[in-house]
Amino acid sequence: MNALIVSAVLGVVMMFSGILLKQKTAVRNVAIAGILLLLIVNLLEMNGITLFKIDTHGMLLFDHFALLFNAVVFAAVLLYFLLSSAEMEKVGVNYAEYFALIFFILCGVTLVTSFKSLLILFLGIEIISIPLYILTGSDKRNLKSNEASLKYFLLGTFSTGLMLMGIALLYGARGTFSTAVSPMVTATPNFLLLGGMSLLLFSMAFKVSAAPFHFWTPDVYDGAPTVFTSFMATIVKVVAFAGFVRLFDDAFEAQQAQWRIWVAVITAVTLFIGNITAVFQQSVKRMLAYSSIAQAGFMLFALYAMNADGKEGLLLYTAAYCIATIGIFAVLARMSDYTFDGFNGLSRGEPLVAGALTVFLLSLAGIPLTAGFMAKFYMLKAALATPGSSWLVVFAVLMAAVSVYYYFRVIQAMYFKAPGETVQPSFPAFFKWMLGILAVLVILLGLFPELLLGRLYF
Amino acid sequence: MIAFFLILVPLAAGLISFLIKEEKAVKSFALLASLASLAVSVLGLTVLKTDQYLNFNAPWMSSLGSSFSLKLDGMGQVLCLLTAVAYPLVVGGSWQASHQKPGRFFGLMLLAQAGLMGVFLASDALLFYFFWELALIPMYFLASQWGGERRIPVTFKFFVYTFLGSVLMLIGILYVYSQTADHSFSLASFYKVQIPGSTQLWVFWLFFAAFAIKMPVFPFHTWQPDTYEQASTPTTMILSGVMVKMGLLGLIRWLMPVLPIASYQWGDTVMILAVIGIIYASLIAIRQDDLKRLIAYSSIAHLGLMCAAVFSENISATQGVMIQLFNHGVNIIGLWIIVEIIERRYGTRKISELGGLAQQAPVMATFFVIIALANIALPLTNGFAGEFLMFNGLLGAKSKYFVVFTVLAGLGIILAAVYTLNMIRKTFYGEAVSLKVPVTDLKLNEKLVLGVIVLIIFWLGIHPQSLLEVTDGFAKDWVNKIDISYLFRK
Numbered sequence: 014m015n016a017l018i019v020s021a022v023l024g025v026v027m028m029f030s031g032i033l034l035k036q037k038t039a040v041r042n043v044a045i046a047g048i049l050l051l052l053i054v055n056l057l058e059m060n061g062i063t064l065f066k067i068d069t070h071g072m073l074l075f076d077h078f079a080l081l082f083n084a085v086v087f088a089a090v091l092l093y094f095l096l097s098s099a100e101m102e103k104v105g106v107n108y109a110e111y112f113a114l115i116f117f118i119l120c121g122v123t124l125v126t127s128f129k130s131l132l133i134l135f136l137g138i139e140i141i142s143i144p145l146y147i148l149t150g151s152d153k154r155n156l157k158s159n160e161a162s163l164k165y166f167l168l169g170t171f172s173t174g175l176m177l178m179g180i181a182l183l184y185g186a187r188g189t190f191s192t193a194v195s196p197m198v199t200a201t202p203n204f205l206l207l208g209g210m211s212l213l214l215f216s217m218a219f220k221v222s223a224a225p226f227h228f229w230t231p232d233v234y235d236g237a238p239t240v241f242t243s244f245m246a247t248i249v250k251v252v253a254f255a256g257f258v259r260l261f262d263d264a265f266e267a268q269q270a271q272w273r274i275w276v277a278v279i280t281a282v283t284l285f286i287g288n289i290t291a292v293f294q295q296s297v298k299r300m301l302a303y304s305s306i307a308q309a310g311f312m313l314f315a316l317y318a319m320n321a322d323g324k325e326g327l328l329l330y331t332a333a334y335c336i337a338t339i340g341i342f343a344v345l346a347r348m349s350d351y352t353f354d355g356f357n358g359l360s361r362g363e364p365l366v367a368g369a370l371t372v373f374l375l376s377l378a379g380i381p382l383t384a385g386f387m388a389k390f391y392m393l394k395a396a397l398a399t400p401g402s403s404w405l406v407v408f409a410v411l412m413a414a415v416s417v418y419y420y421f422r423v424i425q426a427m428y429f430k431a432p433g434e435t436v437q438p439s440f441p442a443f444f445k446w447m448l449g450i451l452a453v454l455v456i457l458l459g460l461f462p463e464l465l466l467g468r469l470y471f
Numbered sequence: 472m473i474a475f476f477l478i479l480v481p482l483a484a485g486l487i488s489f490l491i492k493e494e495k496a497v498k499s500f501a502l503l504a505s506l507a508s509l510a511v512s513v514l515g516l517t518v519l520k521t522d523q524y525l526n527f528n529a530p531w532m533s534s535l536g537s538s539f540s541l542k543l544d545g546m547g548q549v550l551c552l553l554t555a556v557a558y559p560l561v562v563g564g565s566w567q568a569s570h571q572k573p574g575r576f577f578g579l580m581l582l583a584q585a586g587l588m589g590v591f592l593a594s595d596a597l598l599f600y601f602f603w604e605l606a607l608i609p610m611y612f613l614a615s616q617w618g619g620e621r622r623i624p625v626t627f628k629f630f631v632y633t634f635l636g637s638v639l640m641l642i643g644i645l646y647v648y649s650q651t652a653d654h655s656f657s658l659a660s661f662y663k664v665q666i667p668g669s670t671q672l673w674v675f676w677l678f679f680a681a682f683a684i685k686m687p688v689f690p691f692h693t694w695q696p697d698t699y700e701q702a703s704t705p706t707t708m709i710l711s712g713v714m715v716k717m718g719l720l721g722l723i724r725w726l727m728p729v730l731p732i733a734s735y736q737w738g739d740t741v742m743i744l745a746v747i748g749i750i751y752a753s754l755i756a757i758r759q760d761d762l763k764r765l766i767a768y769s770s771i772a773h774l775g776l777m778c779a780a781v782f783s784e785n786i787s788a789t790q791g792v793m794i795q796l797f798n799h800g801v802n803i804i805g806l807w808i809i810v811e812i813i814e815r816r817y818g819t820r821k822i823s824e825l826g827g828l829a830q831q832a833p834v835m836a837t838f839f840v841i842i843a844l845a846n847i848a849l850p851l852t853n854g855f856a857g858e859f860l861m862f863n864g865l866l867g868a869k870s871k872y873f874v875v876f877t878v879l880a881g882l883g884i885i886l887a888a889v890y891t892l893n894m895i896r897k898t899f900y901g902e903a904v905s906l907k908v909p910v911t912d913l914k915l916n917e918k919l920v921l922g923v924i925v926l927i928i929f930w931l932g933i934h935p936q937s938l939l940e941v942t943d944g945f946a947k948d949w950v951n952k953i954d955i956s957y958l959f960r961k
Contacts (some may be wrong), residue, residue, distance in 0.1 A: 022730075129544070327920070349801055378606055379638075380608060381600060381601045381603075381604040381605065382601065382605060390641070390645075393641070393642065394645055394648075394649075397642075397645050397646065397649055398649065403642075403646075406642055406645075407642060410638035410639065410641065410642055411635070413638055414631065414634055414635040414638055417631055417634055418629070421627065421630070425615065425623055425627070428612070428615070428616060429622075431617050461531075461532075462532065463533075463534060466534070467534075
């Protein structure tokens, strides 16, 4: 509850700061202070200190998983602000408004991670989506940005429509919006229930860009300003996953037999399309867009397995994936050339940046000693606990082996190729050290995942 | 404590090496660090032999049922000794070779050593997997950054192959883990697992893929000749001398005792692959003109023989494999050192462009002949003891077709003599090719390193007992563990 209200207030504060503060650094500092405050109030609530007491009539439940998930997401946004907020200046003139929109998104995030009613889920998803449409199109004079925004808006509203339809059908079947349904009500699956469930499955699959609902992803990620792509591909995606898992864990536990096979198929298709298409990309930005689809395939395991390991895995995956992807995008946003060749010889001029990038890429590929490996490990372990899932697990690791191909292309370019003619960007010292610290964090989480997961049970 | 220091010394030294800029300094430091590891290894072999020193346990990821546990058993002793012996030889033997960014080069080399030691010591499946990859990553960077023209794609092929194998193994590990009674990754729990025979049959391949690619066994070998050829010679030495042993160790420690029924069932299939590999690689070796490729193919044949011996599942063969793990490593490093010397002095590795080196460099020729003869297992050399035991074991194998396998594998020995003697004749004897560069014989460090290798060759050739004693208990234990004859008695 703390984070929900504080994030909404902070959104308004940021809007006013644009009027009151003339300097952009001041605005940025307010935003960083704001996200720190948000993180702190969330941690307070984890330790039992609630600042606001509001009766939500059981529509919201801030359980431990939700709070810890929020903490990870807020920490990721903090890192994002520290690394990339300077780049936002280049997008357009409405600097403060971008931060305001992000804080509104975070308000939606708290709703999606802690809903107990379908209406709240709908509200949360919409609060996240609408600012995102604006951020995608924020580079107003860029045609690609406009196209991406329109595409995202049209497809996004379509999927929201599906979701609303699904919720309506479910209301018809159960007579309540609450996801905490008693087993009595759900005993007999009927058309309304199964229809509603399928529509929700499809619309959430759209939000997490799982295949075959992923077609918007590459174009939108490619067209949006790179700083905002970074935000969309990490924070927004993992939050949609948290909502996805929460929804199916609460509302459709009894129908697991019906939806599990669909989720398995979606997972396999997502892994296949994401990884295979990423191999053929020439631009690192587009490669990362497909890589995010591929990673979504692995995150879907949490939904498929739907057990304690899966949820721990999702939490770890969130941390591992966000740190690595935010780090890579932060470097990418400063590059002048987005192709693989743009990274040629980066290790000669910037050994620290190249080293950190290597750690991030190894983490995304799932090499041991990095957080990414432990995340994948938890997911595989969770999935194997389900009988009859060996085929899916074997398929997933084969696809993980494919992913090595495109992640290592960047490493090869940085270390083994001579620098090209394009001028390498210069990175500020603070930025470099931040990247170094993040790389250490990735390795720490890879060695001691219990540092994070242990918090889940206290 | 010994086990822990075997990993800690190279790990710490490797990280420090990255910071040293000067080439001479970093070389000396690497040599010193590798000698320190050797000292630790010898200490564990001779003085501090109780479990208290050889085992190490620390809590790590306890919620998963994994712990940081290391155990130095007989096979571990041999392989750690090999790793510890190999590094001073590699650093000393290639003292004259210069590398760009020497700090990074030796740093990665030492990190790889830490990873290798970890693989040989780990007695926890998850830890084993960690080290397995940890040894691979530095090798990837080493082979990609320093070496021949085509090194980047070639090394990448190697990396993708091994990574594919290891992720399959990860599933295997996870599967066995899910079947353990106490949900633990420890080796002891893995050995206690009873998996139904029909399931074992497919889980076997998840593990075997990883180990077969690493060794490599035919038909998973295609990465190997290219990688050996393209990587810089010190890297190749570690790859071929030490790293391939990871595959055999995996078979012996992590596959066969865990899945004994499948190992028995698939024994013939694996032996067929191994024997095909021996013959096929030897035939190709005969046709090679590049010294590096010749040795690479000869290595495939040797490893094939060891793989076949492992699957004959008896004490003689196992003891043969144990001693050969060490011998093959030392001998092949000796061969690479000489190839590197030849390449640096004469500017070519092509057999057709070389000739009459024995007149120009008699000392080198002597060393080379001795090492090459050890490689084809002439009596009195270390290779003989190992191969004799392995063939003895093959003849006692439980397989119905053991005679066929033994005869075909024996054919491999003859072919090995053909290509090795041919190579010696063409390069060292015969008409001297006129070369532009003035040729000198061996330098002091090279004499020293090759002298040590020759000493080991003769010592273990005459007195193999000194090494066999170390692995005696392990081999007996192991044969008992994989024995499934109780199933037939019922």
